[in-house]
Amino acid sequence: MSDRLLVGTRKGLFVYDRNGGWSITGRHFVGDPCNLVLHDPRDGAIYAVLSLGHFGVHIHRSDDGGLTWTEVGAPTYPEGGEESLKDIWALEAGGDDQPGRLWAGTLPGGLFLSDDRGETWRLVESLWNEPERQRWFGGGADVPGIHSVVVDPRDSKKVGVAVSCGGYWRSEDDGATWTVSSEGMYAEFMPPEGRNDPAIQDPHHVEACATHPDVLWCQHHNGAFRSVDGGLTWAEIHPQPSKFGFPVAAHPTDPDTAWFVPAVKDECRVPVDGKVVVARTRDGGATFDVLRNGLPQQDAYDLVFRHALHVDETGDRLAFGSTTGSLWLSEDGGDGWKTLSKHLPPVYAVRFVR
């Protein structure tokens, strides 16, 4: 199991270690918003994305477990153009056969890649120049954002990205060409004739089962979906007690198991009845357990962002953090939860060091 947890928050990055009990052992960038954190299992590096309100978005890397940090490069839109990096909503490692490869999903809708551990970045122009991209629009922000990048561990050239609002896109040639791939999703926020338009869907987060990468899970703006064919088609599933939410965590080895953290609905982003619960399926989405043991069940108004739920490499240990600064951890697949903090800044990202 993973004994280290990285927690990116509105006011810094905090490292939890399990030494008997879980406690904070590292405090980094205190005061600065840390939107995303990535532990790269290929070389042990940790990346922190700082979204500084006045001074732009910056990426820092640590090669010694967080003792020291170095600012690396950041995705940069072409000088002289109209666009500028507004935020980074996804940061993921490439395949094992691509040392140094990182993918970054950004606002206003550009996908970037680095082949030198973040020192330099280039815009993936094939997707940026895709005509269908012109129909993307903002979801949760003024402009479209790429928030999920899924790299197939069997073939690193197979990459999927999810866009709010632009649907799910697949490439099978390392990003040279792209195909929109949202069949089965529907959009309640569109007029009837646009409901099934694949290029305007609003997936909130997409994750794949690591050992069965054709199985993908999606928490969407108005529902949840599962694919068993690598994202070619999607079928709706029904987390309880509601279908709205942001995160989903895919079990690393069991393709039938995933976790969601539902909220009431788009226009009321709080837990149903003020009770924080986790919805878990262990049968491919046919049924859901509503897990609440150890979670607040009265007047709790915590929302969990898309990167703020994570599962470790065993599938037994999970953690999630909320907009009101709570952090919970389970050692048994979600059956029971313990509170690690009620006092963190708003939590943006939670990652185990796998």
Added chain:
Amino acid sequence: MARVTFTPVLDRHLDVATTSAAGATVREVLDSVFAANPRLRRYVLEDHGGLRKHVQIFVNGEMVADRRQLGDAVTGSDDVYVMQALSGG
């Protein structure tokens, strides 16, 4: 040479000691500074080269007018201040 001073708020992110820099416009002066401190550029300018929305530049106490091209004139001993705008926080 203009004298260029940066908001101390940036101190926590990188070295921004007051410096002297040559140039006939704000753009040229900043380019001189960035040549010696390349990381600083992205803290001050957007990708497209314009001034970040929540950064202000003053030349001898006057707020610059041309935020996109940074064409405001700078002469020999001018004081250039790069400040954090309160609008951003």
